[in-house]
Amino acid sequence: MASAPIKFGILGCAKIARKLSRAIVLSGNAAIAAIGSRSLEKAVGFARENGFPESARAYGSYAAVLDDPDVDAVYIPLPTSLHVQWAVLAARKGKHVLLEKPVALSVSELDVILGECESSGVQFMDTTMWMHHPRTHQMKDFLSDSTTFGQLKSVESNFSFPADKAFLENDIRVKPDLDALGVLGDAGWYCIRSILWAADYDLPKSAVALPDAVLNDAGVVLSCSAELQWQDGRAGSFRCSFLADLNMDVTILGTNGTLSVHDYVGPFQENRATFSTHVKSGSVLEHTVTTELPQEALMVREFSRLVASIKFGAAKPEKKWPTLSRKTQAVVDAVKMSIDRGYKIVDVTY
Template identity: 40%
Template sequence: MTDKTVRFGILGCAVKYASKFVRTVTLLSPNAVILAVGDPSLETAKNFAVSNGLSPETVAVYGSYEEVLDDERIDAVYLPLPVTLRGRWAVAAGGEKKHMVVEKPPAIDAAELESLLEACESNGVQFMDGAIWLHHQRTARIEEMVFNSELLGDVRHIYSTMTTPVPEQALERLSKDAMGSAGAIGELGWYPIGAVLWAMAHELPTFVMALPSSVVTNSSGAILACSASLHYAPTATATVHCSFLSHLSTELAITGSKGSIWVNDYVIPYEEDKASFEYTTGAQFVDMHVGWNVKPEKVTVECGEMSQEVMMLTEFVRLVGGIKSGVSKADRRWPEISRKTQLVIDAVKKSVDVGCKVVYL
């Protein structure tokens, strides 16, 4: 094991994301290794280690989160905990100088996120949230090919969704205690709101407004679905939608002054080893409006074993390696992206709370 290797601990073993992270580290990353897993239930931690092929000879299994953070061998931690626990334990991890990847949303609101990021910055550790799609080669290709060219022009409107169905009998069990007060806006809205910010070069909107007829709650007040409008002065707008009530959809459509982009699977591609998007530029209706003068062009990006999970881990390991060797400091770009995403989520939630009125940022 070389000095370039990043040694991970996992806080929380009861969610599927943790198994996905183990797969990425153990099968696909040569410069990362898992040395510890921890859960308040030692039995859960043991079962997790066994089911994910983690050898007890090389991986410590702990019955608490504290023991993982106290393990001096650990460079970084992965936190797939429920959102209501993430902020607290991320702050604790920062205090122990552990670099971290935190699932999204990483905190219940912007105030808690600021405390988390301050703990990271003051201790010189790298923070990154788990929005893996930002690391995909397709995302980079769109930026390179469309955003930095004459194909799209100025962004005029963005439409983005993240919906996934929850069984009807389980909807009433969704609670603020588990998801935080933002409910679906935080759990699912992190993606479409993040996609809008990405398309707008991470510029904050001037104001947001939740759409009144779109807000659905269960009997405990947990938000199950919501749409919102985001406005950028002077000409750009966006519509985002998140829901636990609809069929799976992860759509992103960007319309510019000269062209348009469509991505139907931006959160998780249809296939792990490749992904595509479509675009048109200079489109017009033909005479008598019986068709278009151009058809969408499809661009396919082959990634092989370098999935978006691997790309994110590779970037994180690179950043942590630079800090460990003293060559560089923590990259503030990733915390800033998370900060802006959380600010917009909080603004949409505030709009819901005040009767779907305009909230300025």
């Protein structure tokens, strides 16, 4: 017998919350219970504009969502500088935490969040949506095949998009008091996660930012690139930018084969995604993967499954997801430190 749906509260009316609201509805095992904003009027308007069920409650504060006894889990799309405050409070209230990336401004901040989630027995997951697409699992099957792919040698990952003047002047991702990591925490998070994913989450020994970073007048990174190095010779490189044309390419090179994908962050088509593989024999294959649900709905479904196993089955929170967030944040920290130190090589610590 299927368990009751996991009831979500949403903290804030960020643009990305529109996509997640739809994902909650589509997931099949979750429901929207509440939305909170600093303004009741804004919360009511957001609920109306996004077709929330009549049963969903609108609140004029984030705290009111956390105090709602019907809310099982919260999705937090607030500016990164607010994550520690609200994720910790959510965990203390017994709410499971689905946290927008970047999850924190540093590993030390993230440790505060993860420590509270662990002590409170709640599930933590970040919103790196592409990890939940079935294409990702099929690509991993190719990378895990020692005959067709071989041993990993290098990964090149990119995520850029051309931000307009209004974005570069007003978006929270360019404000030092809101999202001080800028493009590194936003687009760079995806690049770093893709490299770690290809390397089976084995952390690199060191990171170095290349001397091409572009910062705004407030010191927030708008564009940067970096190289990662492992002790065994594996290498990773990435470029993230608010100042270049749309690019979501990843190329993964092995001793026997290569994998390439052009839209890893978000498939160009919601229910259909592709990637290509090349092997030493010279054969190039184009792979198409279909899915009934978009990747964000699959993410909500998996998160809600984990929450349900805790709520209804007495399971313990899955540690995989907080571990992956912490490893990604550790590399973000190292690249940011490299930029701050004048592009010096920095050891990645975990």
